[in-house]
Amino acid sequence: MLLLAILRHTPLWVWGLFAALLLLGASQLRPRAVAPLRLLLLPLVLLALGLWSSSAGFVADPRTFVLWLAALLAGGALGRRLPQPAARWDAATQRLWLPGSILPLTLVVLVFGLRYGITVAMILDAGWRDSTAVRLTAPALYGAISGLLSGRALALWTLTRPAARRIEATIEAHAHTRRP
Numbered sequence: 001m002l003l004l005a006i007l008r009h010t011p012l013w014v015w016g017l018f019a020a021l022l023l024l025g026a027s028q029l030r031p032r033a034v035a036p037l038r039l040l041l042l043p044l045v046l047l048a049l050g051l052w053s054s055s056a057g058f059v060a061d062p063r064t065f066v067l068w069l070a071a072l073l074a075g076g077a078l079g080r081r082l083p084q085p086a087a088r089w090d091a092a093t094q095r096l097w098l099p100g101s102i103l104p105l106t107l108v109v110l111v112f113g114l115r116y117g118i119t120v121a122m123i124l125d126a127g128w129r130d131s132t133a134v135r136l137t138a139p140a141l142y143g144a145i146s147g148l149l150s151g152r153a154l155a156l157w158t159l160t161r162p163a164a165r166r167i168e169a170t171i172e173a174h175a176h177t178r179r180p
Contacts, residue, residue, distance in 0.1 A: 006120055018112055021045070025105030033095035036160040042104050043150040046111050047072075050142030053115045064139045071143030072150075079151020089159050096160055107149050114141055 024042055054068050085099045118138055122128045 010116075014116070018116075021049075021108045021112055022105070025108035028098075028101055028104040030100045031098065032100075033090070033093065033097050035095060036157060039096065039153045039156055042108070043146065043153045046107065046149055047146045049111055049115065050139075050146045053118075054139040054142055061135055064135055067136055068139035068143040071140040072147040075144040075147020075149075076151035076154070077147075079148040079153075080155045082148075082152055082155070084152070084155050087156055087159055096156060098156070103152070104149065107145050111142065111145050114138065 024045065028042070050068070054064060085101055087096055087098045089096055118128075118134065121134075128134050
């Protein structure tokens with residue numbers, strides 16, 4: 001009964017936002033060609049959602065901003081080091097060809113679920129607002145997730161830059177000239 005009451009009292013715009021985020025994440029399940037700037041769309045949306053979710057905490061306790069920023073940078077570093085999909089740059093169309101990936105959709109659902117769950121918990125128990133554990137953990141999670149996706153997007157972005165493509169081609173050529 002409580003769950004139905006929570007779902008029924010959730011503002012309609014929240015469900016609209018969730019649907020838009022799901023569509024954005026689901027669009028990355030299938031192979032596609034994207035303009036370089038399009039790579040940044042989902043990371044920027046999740047970054048904005050994480051900032052919006054944490055902004056009240058930044059004012060109440062400046063440590064939350066430092067923690068969020070540290071988690072964002074750490075997540076970004078990890079995202080740049082993740083195995084990248086077999087993407088290729090097409091200079092003629094100025095598009096990056098990407099295989100489908102479930103990672104963006106998973107991260108979108110995770111960020112939305114965290115935001116929704118924490119908000120509901122704070123409504124049901126006002127003590128959560130004053131909990132140091134919640135005030136510090138939630139921004140760190142938002143930062144880490146945003147950083148992970150941003151780092152991945154930046155790693156893919158380098159494929160669109162001429163110098164990065166030359167380095168990649170040199171490495172690939174060197175790998176093929178080695179004998180087993």
